[in-house]
Amino acid sequence: MIAVQGRGGVMLRHHLKEMIESSPKKRISYHDYMAAALYAPTIGYYASPKKKIGSRGDFYTSGNVGDAFGRSLARWFVHLIKVCGISPKIVEVGAGDGKLAYDILVYIKETEPLIWDSLTYVLVETSPYHKKAQQERMGMFKQAFFASGAEEWTSMDGIVFSNEFFDALPVHVIEKDDGALVEVFVTIKDGHLLEVKEPLSNPDILSYLTERSVTLHDKQRYEIPLKMVEEYEKIASNIESGILLTIDYGYIQKEWMEPAHHQGSLRGYYQHEMIGDALMYPGDMDLTTHIHFDTLMDRGERNGLGTCKLYQQHEFLLKTGILQELKEHQETDPFSKTAKRNRAIRGLIVPGGFSEHFRVLVQTKNLAVTAKVFPE
Structure with a gap:
């Protein structure tokens, strides 16, 4: 693939060059590289004024494949509020362009006027580009509020999800290299970003490995999600009672040790193509890794959260009633609105479909009616 770097990408490369050359050892951690490539003000991938989600972006999310995903979540949220007595407050962390929030709010507005009148929906998002898109999309809803971080909402009673x-x-x-653990850093040579390895010395990484009892095979790569732990702790500690829902792709520790995952999971997405080299197209390409679900479960227990279950996404959607979104029709046009919508729903629940790589972690805190978390 030949890519023409945008102005943001050129500026981001210059920014990375300055970061590397000003560092004492002329290299930066992958953590610092990703933080700059994704979140550097105005020039990082998520901070730049570029469409990222959908056919004109670099990737899709479940919430952007029609409205059935959002409506299924909304149907479940209504059940939690009406049957489990959860407060009618919803916080969406990393709310993106607001499409999912819009679908959830439209469903509640159409079906539950009493809940609608008392509902609060907080969209948490750091990207200025996405915050602007949210406000344009959600401006009609007095129930919608906008925040930049978890510190802006505290002592939460309700539903928190991402x-x-x-x-x-x-x-x-990190990597195991000839029997020794090394950390992989990013440097620059002749204008090109390159990897360099050094003996692992970061005490926080070493502490994580000890805590998780992680043992690597030789030549195995492994991502250490210290930022994930930090952000999760902020979220979990802000919940007094309710539900914490995490939708993402990832593995538990046993799966991380399978040979198929020995090269780690860090990758990029550029114009809907997966890019194995995370150092290509900085600022113009999304970067992502599979998350560590067992870490979230253990950290949740420390914060008083109990794990209901870790579901496959299609299994979760079936429990929340996504099949109710299918509509009968007699149309012969396969490209009609109803036909396309039904195909999108089937794509979320059939084997090998969009949901195949996604999981849903449901955690509860101080709920009186945990047995009825899902409709029968």
Whole structure:
């Protein structure tokens, strides 16, 4: 693939060059590289004024494949509020362009006027580009409020959820090389970004490996999600009672040790093509990793959250009633609105479909009616 770098990408490369050359050892961690490439003000991928989601962007999310995903979540949220007595407050962390929030709010407005009148929906998002898109899309809803971080909402009673939030956070990269653990850094030579390895010395990484009892095979790469842990702790500690829902792709520790995952999971997405080299197209390409679900479960327990279950996404959607979104029709046109919508729904629930790589972690805190978390 030949790519023409945009102005933001050129500026980001210059920014990275300055970061590397000003560092004492002329290299930066993958964590710092990803943080700059994704979040540097005005020039990072998520901070830049560029369309990222959908056919004209670089990737899709479940919430952008029609409205059935959002309506299924909304149907479940209504159940939690009416049956489990959860407060009618919803916080979406990493709310992106607001499409999912819009679909959820439209469903509640159409079907539950009593809940609608008392509902609060907080969209948490750091990207200025996406925040502007949210406000343009959600301006009609007095129920919608906008925040930049978890510190802006505290002592939460209600529903907190994220959809593909943790996978976009920076990670450190380590490897076992000839029997010794090394950290992989990023440097620059003759204008090209390159990897360099040094003996692992970061105490936070070493502490994570000890805590998780991680043992690597030789030549195995492994991402250390210190930022994920930090952000999750902020979220979990702000919940007094309710539901914490995490939708993302990732593995538990046993799966991380399978040979198929020995090269790690750090990759890029550029114009809907997966790019194995994370150093290509900085600023113009999304970067992502698979998350560590067992870490979230353990950290949740430390913060008083109990794990209901880790579901496959299609399994979760079936439990929340997505089949109710299918509509009968007699149209012969396969490209009609109804036909396309039904295909999108089937694509979310059939084997090998959009949901195949996604999982849903449901955690609860101080709920009186945990047995009825899902409709029967």
